[in-house]
Structure formats: structure tokens, C-alpha cells
Amino acid sequence: MSAPASHSLGDPPIPLTLRRSSRARRISLRISQLDGRVTLTLPSRLPEAEALAFAREKEGWIRRHLDARDEDVIVAPGAEIPLGGRMIPVVAASGKRVRITDAAIEVPPPGGPRLIAHLKQVARDRLAGACDDYAAALGRSYTRLTLRDTRSRWGSCTADGGLMFSWRLIMAPPEVLDYVAAHEVGHLAQMNHSAAFWAGVEAIYGDYRAPRKWLRDHGSGLHRYKFDAT
Structure with a gap:
């Protein structure tokens, strides 16, 4: 090309x-x-x-x-972003650490780098916990867990057991994050999308159809949120 x-x-x-x-x-x-x-x-x-x-x-x-197409959202004080499927306002704060409450995401300057770093850490904790549980249920283990800001996929699994996820999954409803974790863990047993693979995902997660549909219908909207200018 x-x-x-x-x-x-x-x-x-x-x-x-x-x-x-x-x-x-x-x-x-x-x-x-x-x-x-x-x-x-x-x-x-x-x-x-x-x-x-x-x-x-x-x-x-x-x-x-x-x-x-929905317009892009520049993430700055006064904006709202989804977190765990809930829209939460971003507010300016003093201090050195990002703080998330039920009412707001408090972000000290410089906003963008600190907020992204914090969201990545929250995403890593949630995804690691979910993957540990699903891997134990499957009777398999993974070798590493990495986060990226991928556009073409929400997760992947390598032949040597490495799992990769988009950190933006922390913005999605919790059941969606859990489904993607179960999906990629399922590839530890089946490196394909065969009937056996989907049966394995259902065995460790349950009915995956609703979160899978949510990703198809709404997943691209998570990329509307631009953190660089925060």
C-alpha cells in the first residue's frame, strides 16, 4: 500500500x-x-x-x-467523563493527588498527565483482580498484564499468556470491563473464537451477550474523551 x-x-x-x-x-x-x-x-x-x-x-x-457523530470532549475542569459507566464531573483541586469521590473527580495541576496516570492505575487494579479470578476459575495462569490506549481492540492475549487491555475500559460499566477480562483470559485455553472458546467464556463469566453488545454500540464513544489538553 x-x-x-x-x-x-x-x-x-x-x-x-x-x-x-x-x-x-x-x-x-x-x-x-x-x-x-x-x-x-x-x-x-x-x-x-x-x-x-x-x-x-x-x-x-x-x-x-x-x-x-458525537463531538470530542476535552477533559478539563467543568467537563464530565464516564467512570465505571457513571458520568462524573471533573473539578480543579489543590494538592498532589487525584481524588475520586461519588460526586467528582478532583484533579490537581497539571491535570492531564496526573488524571491519565491515576485512571490507568485504577484500571490496572480492577483488571488484575478480574483476570486473577477468571484465570483461577479456568485453571490457567497468565504471564503479564499490560495497558495501552488501543483503538482497534479492547484486549488481546498472546501465545505466551500475556494479556493486554485498553485502560479506557475503566470508563465503561463494570460488567463490560469484567467481560473483556473474561474474554481475554478465555484465550489462555482457546486461541480462537470457536464454540469451545465461547463456552469457556460463558463458564467463567456467565451470559456475555449484553456487555458484548454494549461494546459494539457504545465502545467507540469512550475515545471521544481527550485528556491531552487537561
């Missing part, structure tokens, strides 16, 4: 990213629910002008989908 090219569409301009792919057989259009990025993927030999003409034909559709 060649390097992407940047263009714009209409007025006000919509940024477009054009990517060529040797595997593409037709033009495809994708709007990211995470950041609103519009990407056109086109076959290697298709003229660029044809792809841009296709985008112009779809301009109305693109704008409707962008308008329907």
Missing part, C-alpha cells in the same frame, strides 16, 4: 485521506467513529480524480454521518 494522500471536500472543507491498495477491487469509503477521519481506499491503478469524484457524489452522506 502506498503512502496516503491528503485532500479536502466541499465547503466547509472535510479532510479526506486517500489510500491506494493492491488488494482493493473498488473504491471504499470509511468514516472513523473514533476521530471522524474520512478515508477513501482505492485500487492501485484507479485515477485519483475518479476517487475524488466518488467522494463528491457522497458528500451529503459524509456530512450527515459526521453531524451524527
Whole structure:
């Protein structure tokens, strides 16, 4: 795949990213629910002008989908963020440590780095506890647990038993975090998504359909919250 090219569409301009792919057989259009990025993927030999003409034909559709996308939230005092599935206001505070109460998340300056570090620690504690319980129930053990801010997946399991999770799971309802922990622990026994794998997840977690659906319907919204500017 060649390097992407940047263009714009209409007025006000919509940024477009054009990517060529040797595997593409037709033009495809994708709007990211995470950041609103519009990407056109086109076959290697298709003229660029044809792809841009296709985008112009779809301009109305693109704008409707962008308008329907929830706006990003800059996490700063006065904003609200989900934590454990509940919306909690962020407030400025003195001192050196982030403090979470039922009423507010108290964040001393500099806000962003301290808040992210605190949320990662809370996420690690919750995920480690859940993974320990599910691994014991499964009769397997994992080798390590790491956290990242992943966009394409909520968790993963490596062949040597390493578990990885998105720290943003701490923002989701507790049963969703627990489901993702059980899902990845389930891969310690089955490195696939076979019927045996799903039976194993159900055996250690229970009925996983509701939290799995929550992730499909609402998971991308957790990436709306931007902590860099806090």
C-alpha cells in the first residue's frame, strides 16, 4: 500500500485521506467513529480524480454521518467523563493527588498527565483482580498484564499468556470491563473464537451477550474523551 494522500471536500472543507491498495477491487469509503477521519481506499491503478469524484457524489452522506457523530470532549475542569459507566464531573483541586469521590473527580495541576496516570492505575487494579479470578476459575495462569490506549481492540492475549487491555475500559460499566477480562483470559485455553472458546467464556463469566453488545454500540464513544489538553 502506498503512502496516503491528503485532500479536502466541499465547503466547509472535510479532510479526506486517500489510500491506494493492491488488494482493493473498488473504491471504499470509511468514516472513523473514533476521530471522524474520512478515508477513501482505492485500487492501485484507479485515477485519483475518479476517487475524488466518488467522494463528491457522497458528500451529503459524509456530512450527515459526521453531524451524527458525537463531538470530542476535552477533559478539563467543568467537563464530565464516564467512570465505571457513571458520568462524573471533573473539578480543579489543590494538592498532589487525584481524588475520586461519588460526586467528582478532583484533579490537581497539571491535570492531564496526573488524571491519565491515576485512571490507568485504577484500571490496572480492577483488571488484575478480574483476570486473577477468571484465570483461577479456568485453571490457567497468565504471564503479564499490560495497558495501552488501543483503538482497534479492547484486549488481546498472546501465545505466551500475556494479556493486554485498553485502560479506557475503566470508563465503561463494570460488567463490560469484567467481560473483556473474561474474554481475554478465555484465550489462555482457546486461541480462537470457536464454540469451545465461547463456552469457556460463558463458564467463567456467565451470559456475555449484553456487555458484548454494549461494546459494539457504545465502545467507540469512550475515545471521544481527550485528556491531552487537561
